Every structure is written in structure tokens, then in C-alpha cells.
Amino acid sequence: MPSGKVRADLWPDVAQAPSSLRARAGGPIAKSLFQGAIKRLPLEVRFPDGSVLGLGGPRMVIADPSSFYARLAHNGLIGLGEAYMAHEWEAEDLAAVMTVFAARVSKLIPQPLQALRGAILPHQPHRERNTVSNSRNNISRHYDLSNELFAEFLDETMSYSSAYFADLDAPDFHLLASAQQAKIDRLLDLAGVTEGSHVLEIGTGWGELALRAAQRGARVYSVTLSSEQKELAERRIARAGFSDSVQIELLDYRKVQGTFDAIVSVEMIEAVGFEFMPDYFQTLAARLRPGGAVGLQAITIGHERMLATRNSYTWVHKYIFPGGMIPSAELIAEQSALNGLTVENRMAFGQHYAQTLRLWDEQFSRNAAQVDELGFDETFRRMWHFYLAYSRAGFASGYLDVQQFQLRKSKG
Known part of the structure; x- marks a missing residue:
């Protein structure tokens, strides 16, 4: 089911991929970082054009790469979850895919960029x-x-x-x-x-x-x-x-x-x-x-x-x-x-x-x-x-x- 079928009144941030300047400008950067990380991971990540990345392992299928990367650029790992909710990626064994990420979470992003997390990622709402x-x-x-x-x-x-x-x-x-x-x-x-x-x-x-x-x-x-x-x-x-x-x-x-x-x-x-x-x-x-x-x-x-x-x-x-x-x-x-x-x-x-x-x-x-x-x-x-x-x-x-x-x- 495409993300357009998600009820926007209930799930506004899931129904539409973000179109902010950060999402548009950062999408290519998110793509580069994601694909660079995947090449080193025991995963099999498939794309709509038939290409496959990863060292082999649990399968992750990217159905809508442009929306997927826009979400990662806009909101980091929040975007990863929202992309799954929106059917922009799938996994036969979701826990196995997420375990690969969790085991290496501190190394997925280059160390110099991790230092910027406080400046670019969202903070807890005061409420x-x-x-x-x-x-x-x-x-x-x-x-x-x-x-x-x-x-x-x-x-x-x-x-x-x-x-x-x-x-x-x-x-x-x-x-x-x-x-x-x-x-x-x-x-x-x-x-x-x-x-x-x-x-x-x-x-x-x-x-x-x-x-x-x-x-x-x-x-x-x-x-x-x-x-x-x-x-x-x-x-x-x-x-x-x-x-x-x-x-x-x-x-x-x-x-x-x-x-x-x-x-x-x-x-x-x-x-x-x-x-x-x-x-x-x-x-x-x-x-x-x-x-x-x-x-x-x-x-x-x-x-x-x-x-x-x-x-x-x-x-x-x-x-x-x-x-x-x-x-x-x-x-x-x-x-x-x-x-x-x-x-x-x-x-x-x-x-x-x-x-x-x-x-x-x-x-x-x-x-x-x-x-x-x-x-x-x-x-x-x-x-x-x-x-x-x-x-x-x-x-x-x-x-x-x-x-x-x-x-x-x-x-x-």
C-alpha cells in the first residue's frame, strides 16, 4: 500500500514524505550515508531498479527510495520508522533487520557527523x-x-x-x-x-x-x-x-x-x-x-x-x-x-x-x-x-x- 493511503488526519507525518529544505537538500547526503553504511553490513538491501547492496543477510526492500531518503534527511531515525509505517520499505524479518542496525548503531554515521546530532536532530518538546x-x-x-x-x-x-x-x-x-x-x-x-x-x-x-x-x-x-x-x-x-x-x-x-x-x-x-x-x-x-x-x-x-x-x-x-x-x-x-x-x-x-x-x-x-x-x-x-x-x-x-x-x- 503506498503512503498516499495512510490517513493524513491520523498520521500527518506518515501520510506524506517531508518536503522541507532539509529533506530536499539532505536527501542525497542521506542516500550516500545510508548506502555507504549498508555496504559494510550483513544485510541484503534491494532497490526498485534491481540493484542490491550489503554483505548478505536479512532482506530489506526499499520501495520508494526518494521518500525514504527524504525522511532520513529530515528526521534521522524517526524517519526510518515513519518510512516503514508508510510502506516505503519492507522486511520479511523486521526484527532481524533491526538487530543488524542496533548492533552497530554507534558506527552507522561517521564520527565527525555524530558530533552534530544535537544541532540537527529534533529535541524533546517542552510539553x-x-x-x-x-x-x-x-x-x-x-x-x-x-x-x-x-x-x-x-x-x-x-x-x-x-x-x-x-x-x-x-x-x-x-x-x-x-x-x-x-x-x-x-x-x-x-x-x-x-x-x-x-x-x-x-x-x-x-x-x-x-x-x-x-x-x-x-x-x-x-x-x-x-x-x-x-x-x-x-x-x-x-x-x-x-x-x-x-x-x-x-x-x-x-x-x-x-x-x-x-x-x-x-x-x-x-x-x-x-x-x-x-x-x-x-x-x-x-x-x-x-x-x-x-x-x-x-x-x-x-x-x-x-x-x-x-x-x-x-x-x-x-x-x-x-x-x-x-x-x-x-x-x-x-x-x-x-x-x-x-x-x-x-x-x-x-x-x-x-x-x-x-x-x-x-x-x-x-x-x-x-x-x-x-x-x-x-x-x-x-x-x-x-x-x-x-x-x-x-x-x-x-x-x-x-x-x-x-x-x-x-x-x-
Whole structure:
């Protein structure tokens, strides 16, 4: 389907390739840089004129080179994702193609040009800074899309974070729920959650962690900024008979009061933003009783790469997670120490996330008809497939990792 069939009212930057001066003047430069990079990569890139570039590997087919290069020139890697959404390039195995790019992302552009990224690439819009007033809208744009949408690719636990598999040898979807519960149980163990514990959960999700903590005999106070998640989580917890043990509130984590025996937070730190990272760790320290522990699960990135990209505005920011930033393990350790918390345990399991994302992507594809019935169009489905494949590539290549941390507050 050509990009002209994309609904311009819903997808204005996808429906038409950019025609700005930067796009027109930079198109030939983008072409030269892209083709120069491809010649060194284990890819097979095919063009409409029959020419082929690359060293061989996963196949990428460029259907509309002029629009493709205009998008790269205008918006960098944002343009790569928008070109895919617009059908200007295709891939039989999108995750495999993106993994090749992710493994070499710091070397695709010549070093002298990388120094110019801050001057020529877009920056985070002011409205997407994760201030208390902005964060609700940032979270809502993703998590309030539709509970029914997320149910079309998540397992019955409705867990939207990396699972932890007993066996990484190509697990299937039927194993995902138990692997999600294993991940949650390990995190609750790190936080020391037992019968009688008073637990703060920062980022409710759809309630599975709060439910499993309550099954241990804990009392849980969970905060979220997603009204859709809160509604479904409360229904799930009531159905399980734990409404007296779990309280869920629509509240920014910075507004929480009181102290708790344990704190758990699963892949919420990525929504905090670099600017507000001190606020997050100050909150952990202030809300945790002396001697207590935090069980933190976080997507991480290499420290130097984090520093180089912390102010970047990416395709993921624009279409999936506004205002986010992936921290490094070093940043987590540094901010923990500044606030009297010690990292006592850390486990990395990035390849488990690659498998989790594979299973989500396959399930999403299987349920394409149901997604259509929910009112999400074909451009949305291509966007979501790109998001899941793009994310999977990050973990499969080692560019990204996911880690569980145990942070301890001293007794003194």
C-alpha cells in the first residue's frame, strides 16, 4: 500500500514524505550515508531498479527510495520508522533487520557527523518533560490506548515487562504467564515482601504484582497515572478476593506520603526522564523505612550511550513513550548512593526480554483481525509491529539490557 493511503488526519507525518529544505537538500547526503553504511553490513538491501547492496543477510526492500531518503534527511531515525509505517520499505524479518542496525548503531554515521546530532536532530518538546503536570498525559498516551488492545498480545497476567524464563530455548506463548510470575516473585523476594509487609508499588501495570504480593499476606499501596490500568487492575484484584489488601491510587509517585517496609517498581523508571531521575531516587529513599529494600526492574543502556543520547528525541518518543529515557546501571548506582541506598544484588537478563518481545509480536500478528475490530488501523498495526521488533532488536543485539536491582536502605 503506498503512503498516499495512510490517513493524513491520523498520521500527518506518515501520510506524506517531508518536503522541507532539509529533506530536499539532505536527501542525497542521506542516500550516500545510508548506502555507504549498508555496504559494510550483513544485510541484503534491494532497490526498485534491481540493484542490491550489503554483505548478505536479512532482506530489506526499499520501495520508494526518494521518500525514504527524504525522511532520513529530515528526521534521522524517526524517519526510518515513519518510512516503514508508510510502506516505503519492507522486511520479511523486521526484527532481524533491526538487530543488524542496533548492533552497530554507534558506527552507522561517521564520527565527525555524530558530533552534530544535537544541532540537527529534533529535541524533546517542552510539553513532554516529565513534570508533575505533564506526566499524566505522557503516560495516558500509551497506557490508556485500550485495555483490550494490550490484551490482544499480553498473556493472562497482563504483565507488560520482561519475563524471566526457566529455559531460553525458544519458549512459546503458553510459557509466558509462568515466566512473568517467576520474574515478579524474584522481585518480591529481593524487596523482602512477606506476610505483614507494607509495600509501595510505583507503577501498577494491570495489577499482577500487587496481586501476588497480596497472596503472600502483604498490604499493597500501588500508584499509577493510567486510569485504564487502574480500572482493570482493581477489577482483577477484586475478582481474586484481595480488595482489602490492595489500594490503587491515580497519583504521581512524587506525591506519595508515608513510609513502607518494601518498595517495588517494574520498568517504570524509564518513564521518569533524565531531568527527574533525582526525584525518583529521593522518593525511594524517603518512602522506604530504614533497613528496607527496593526491588527495581529497569531497562538499561550502556553509560556512554546514555550520556550521548539522553537529550535525543526518537521515533519511540514520538509514537510510543513520550518523555522517556533509558538509564544506565551506573546512573542507577550513582543515584542510589546519593540517596543512602546500596545496590546489594543485580541480575541482567536481556535475552529474556528479546524472547518476551518475540512472543508479544507473534501474538499481536496472530490477533491482527481483533486489533482491527477495536478500531486501530493498518498504519497503527505497522507502527506497533515496528515498535516490538525495534525493541526486540535492542535486546537481541546487546544494545539494551534489562536488570533487577536490590537496593537497601541502611538501618542507621
